[in-house]
Structures are given as C-alpha cells and as structure tokens.
Amino acid sequence: MRLLHTSDWHLGRTFHGHSTDAHLESVLAALADLVRERSVDAVIVAGDVFDSSTPKAEAFGMLNRAVAAIREAGAQVVLTSGNHDGPARLGHMAEFASFGGVHVKADVARLAEPVMFADAHGPVAVYGLPYLHPEFLRSAFEDFTGSTHEQALRFAMDQVRADASRRREGAAVLRTVVASHCFASGVEPTTEDSGRAEERDITRGGLNIAPLEVFDGVDYVALGHIHGRQTLTERVRYSGAPLRFSFGERSSAKGAWLVELGEAGLGQVEWLDLPTPRPxxxxxxxxxxxxxxxxxxxxxxxxxxxxxxxxxxxxxxxxxxxxxxxxxxxxxxxxxxxQDVGEASYAARVEGRSDAEVVDEFLAFVRNGQGPTEAERAVLHAALDAMDAKESAR
The missing domain is CATH 3.30.160 (Double Stranded RNA Binding Domain)
Structure with a gap:
C-alpha cells in the first residue's frame, strides 16, 4: 500500500497580496503526476485544504480540478479539515463524494470512522482527524470535559485505538494510519519568520502542544499545520505545505512523503520533491x-x-x-x-560615555548617520557645561 502524505494546500491564499492560484495549481498537477509515476493508492491531505473558512469560488474550482487529476491518476483522496477550513463547508456532500473515492473527514462526531483500503496483505484503516478544538469535541461528546488540544487529541486517539482494536478481532492484519492537523512536540524551532501570526502563535503556554506519545499504537502519523517538512520520528512526520506562502519558508523543501506500508506495518518512507514555480x-x-x-x-x-x-x-x-x-x-x-546597535540595552550602549558623546550619537542615529554640525555641537556643549555648573553649585 502506497500513500502520499501532503498537507496545508491553503487554496486561495495570497503571497503578500499577490495571488498564488496559478502556481499552486501547477504544483498540485505535478502532485497528480507523482501519483501516476509512483503508483500511489491514496493521497492524504492533513488539514488546511482551504485558506479561509469561506473560500472563494475559484478555490473550490481548484480543489475540484486537483482532486479529479489525482483520481484520474489512480489514487483515492482523504482530506481532513484544519484550523483554516470551515468544517461544514469543506464537508458539504462528503458522503456523496466518498462514492467517487474522495473522503472528506470534517465531522468531529465521526472521528473514529476510518477510510478502509486493502492490499495483498489485508486491510488498512486511515483515520482522518479534523482539527480538534476542545470546544468542538465537548459539543460532540458528552464524556469529554477537557480544555486543551492535548486532552482533545488524547480523547480522539483513544477512540481511534478502540475502533482499531475491534477491527483487528476479525482481521489477521490491520495497519493503521492517522492524519492530524496539530502542533506536536519536537518540532524544530526556526530562526526565520514563519509567516502568519496564527502559524507563529500556536504554542500559547504549551496548551496547544501534543506529546508524541499521544499517537502511540498506529503505524504512521501524517501531520499538518507546520509549513516546513519535519521528521519527528520515523512514523510521525510533517509534510509541510506544497508551496511557499511566506519568506520564512524560503529555505524549506517543498514536496510530499511517499509512505509504503508492508505486511508488518510501516516500510519505506521517501521524500518526493515538487516544483517551485517562483522561489x-x-x-x-x-x-x-x-x-x-x-x-x-x-x-x-x-x-x-x-x-x-x-x-x-x-x-x-x-x-x-x-x-x-x-x-x-x-x-x-x-x-x-x-545595524550594529543590536539588542543591547540603552544602559549598555551609553556605559562609559560622556553626556556630549551620548547626545552626538543620538543625533547621528535619528538623522541617518548625520551628526551635529559644528555650530550645533557648540550650542549643545555650552548647554551641557551650564548644567554641570548648576549641579556643582548645589
């Protein structure tokens, strides 16, 4: 069984006010080519399919064309909703779409209902977890009382593991895959600007971080939310976004993970590059x-x-x-x-300098390098001398 792990398409997003539609459409067409070339069975999109909960009509058109190209290339599609998506809008007619091999997982109440695939070794269950804000989960499950994303993911994964256990009773082999849109512990920090505020501010007080052990018991975890690829463990990975959406992503590779499941579970995982229409x-x-x-x-x-x-x-x-x-x-x-001012405090910058030197430097700073004229310096020094004399007379 071959899966292609991708995420964060952000259909309809702009790059500093400029449309990325044409670039993203060409990248998604290349992704469909990879499906055909590498005989992929299913493509997973781990959240943030759209950039907005109310996407424009053109974004729906792009999604339709991308999914149609992937289906024509021979793979089914599993899409989950992310924090940018409107779950109800993304999941509209999801049941109907599933008959055509497009499986939209946006309903929190049905998070433990996997998409079932099969190969020569037996069944594969792909659990697509929609973005699990604790409030969403509390409204769907009376027995969930948590308030953090970690608690929400623990509850969801308990549901997933229970369902998988039931299915294993009737199957000699069952391999499991989870797609989740979240911030997992172990993500490497970056020194570059990561783009929008919501991507930067996703760890508020640690409440939004999910420990990796939350995902224990499954063969592969396809994560979304972080726009750069990352390997947290061999079986837990971020694919990143397929296109650069900020200058903070200028050095990150863009592509998707090709995940191969064998009889015993996770086999080979290979990175496949996607083209960069404009660096x-x-x-x-x-x-x-x-x-x-x-x-x-x-x-x-x-x-x-x-x-x-x-x-x-x-x-x-x-x-x-x-x-x-x-x-x-x-x-x-x-x-x-x-540029040589750096992060030094004001006290550190003026330490050991006379009042006259401090004033001269301040004027040079606010005048883009032009210090006081000789006439100005004479007036300033006279004023400073007068202040010194007044202090001495006290």
Missing part, C-alpha cells in the same frame, strides 16, 4: 547596489524581500526596484549605521 529570496544592499546590472540574477524572477541599507530611504525606492525585480513585494529600510 522566494531576500536581498540586501543600497539601492544602487541592488540596481546594478549584474546584481542578484537569481532574484529577477523570484518573490523578493528587500532590505535597503542606504542612510536615507531613496524616493520611490520600491517602484525603482520593481523595474529590475518585478516581483519585489516587501521592503525594509535598515541603514547600515543602525
């Missing part, structure tokens, strides 16, 4: 340096995050940059003389 890069320098004829040729057709180091921000800087880098979408002004 995301960050360039830094003065405006003249960045507009030089031979500057950053790799950025000409990329999404570009610009850091300008001119002492003063040039007029119409973005418009001029876009004549060379048409997909420049963000600009930060960081004068070179300010």
């Amino acid at each position: 995301a890069v960050r360039i830094e320098g003065t405006l003249d340096e960045l507009l030089a004829e031979d500057a950053h040729p790799d950025a000409v057709d990329a999404w570009v995050d610009v850091v300008l180091t001119d002492d003063q921000l040039p007029r119409e800087a973005m418009r001029r940059l876009q004549t060379r880098y048409p997909h420049a979408v963000t600009l930060t002004h960081r004068p070179a003389h300010r």
Whole structure:
C-alpha cells in the first residue's frame, strides 16, 4: 500500500497580496503526476485544504480540478479539515463524494470512522482527524470535559485505538494510519519568520502542544499545520505545505512523503520533491547596489524581500526596484549605521560615555548617520557645561 502524505494546500491564499492560484495549481498537477509515476493508492491531505473558512469560488474550482487529476491518476483522496477550513463547508456532500473515492473527514462526531483500503496483505484503516478544538469535541461528546488540544487529541486517539482494536478481532492484519492537523512536540524551532501570526502563535503556554506519545499504537502519523517538512520520528512526520506562502519558508523543501506500508506495518518512507514555480529570496544592499546590472540574477524572477541599507530611504525606492525585480513585494529600510546597535540595552550602549558623546550619537542615529554640525555641537556643549555648573553649585 502506497500513500502520499501532503498537507496545508491553503487554496486561495495570497503571497503578500499577490495571488498564488496559478502556481499552486501547477504544483498540485505535478502532485497528480507523482501519483501516476509512483503508483500511489491514496493521497492524504492533513488539514488546511482551504485558506479561509469561506473560500472563494475559484478555490473550490481548484480543489475540484486537483482532486479529479489525482483520481484520474489512480489514487483515492482523504482530506481532513484544519484550523483554516470551515468544517461544514469543506464537508458539504462528503458522503456523496466518498462514492467517487474522495473522503472528506470534517465531522468531529465521526472521528473514529476510518477510510478502509486493502492490499495483498489485508486491510488498512486511515483515520482522518479534523482539527480538534476542545470546544468542538465537548459539543460532540458528552464524556469529554477537557480544555486543551492535548486532552482533545488524547480523547480522539483513544477512540481511534478502540475502533482499531475491534477491527483487528476479525482481521489477521490491520495497519493503521492517522492524519492530524496539530502542533506536536519536537518540532524544530526556526530562526526565520514563519509567516502568519496564527502559524507563529500556536504554542500559547504549551496548551496547544501534543506529546508524541499521544499517537502511540498506529503505524504512521501524517501531520499538518507546520509549513516546513519535519521528521519527528520515523512514523510521525510533517509534510509541510506544497508551496511557499511566506519568506520564512524560503529555505524549506517543498514536496510530499511517499509512505509504503508492508505486511508488518510501516516500510519505506521517501521524500518526493515538487516544483517551485517562483522561489522566494531576500536581498540586501543600497539601492544602487541592488540596481546594478549584474546584481542578484537569481532574484529577477523570484518573490523578493528587500532590505535597503542606504542612510536615507531613496524616493520611490520600491517602484525603482520593481523595474529590475518585478516581483519585489516587501521592503525594509535598515541603514547600515543602525545595524550594529543590536539588542543591547540603552544602559549598555551609553556605559562609559560622556553626556556630549551620548547626545552626538543620538543625533547621528535619528538623522541617518548625520551628526551635529559644528555650530550645533557648540550650542549643545555650552548647554551641557551650564548644567554641570548648576549641579556643582548645589
């Protein structure tokens, strides 16, 4: 049995206000090609199919075309709802879609009802867990009283393990797979900006973190929510998003995990790359340096995050940059003389300096490197001398 683990399609999302529809559609078409080339039996999308709970009509069209291409390539599809999705909207006509090999798992009350597959070794149960906010679970199960995501996932996985145990009574071999959209412990921190606030702020006080042992007892766990691929254990992995949605993802590989299940459970897991329609890069320098004829040729057709180091921000800087880098979408002004300030406290920066030196440095800072003129310095020093004399007379 071969499964392709992907997640976080975010259909309808923009990149700093620019549509990603055409790029994402080409990547999902390439994913369907992988299904055909590698004889994949099922594609798992672990949450955040859409970028919004009220997706635009074009996003539904993209989903229909992507799923149709995957089905035509020979695989069934299992989609779960994530925190961005509207479960009711995503799950609309889910039962009808299942007859066509497209299985939408968005109903919290039915989280322990797997999609059943089979190969030469026997049955495979794929449990698609919708995004499990504790409030959703409390409304569906009277016996759940938890308030954290860990408690919600523990409850859900107890339901899954109980169902799998019942199914094993009538099967010589049963292999199990869980798809979950959550933040699991062990995710490696990144020094880069990870994009939207909700992706950065998903560990508030530790309440949203699920320990890996929550997922004990299944052969493979296909996780979604983190946009970069990560291997937490051999059987617990994030696939990441198939397309770059922020500059924080500019160095992360984009693709999907090809998961092979053998007679004894998890077999080989292989990373398959997906194409990058437009890379995301960050360039830094003065405006003249960045507009030089031979500057950053790799950025000409990329999404570009610009850091300008001119002492003063040039007029119409973005418009001029876009004549060379048409997909420049963000600009930060960081004068070179300010970059050595760092994170040092004010007390540390002024330690051992005279009042006159502190004033001179302050003026240079707020004037983009231009300190006081000789006339200004004379007035300032006279004022400081007068203050010193007044203090001495007390």
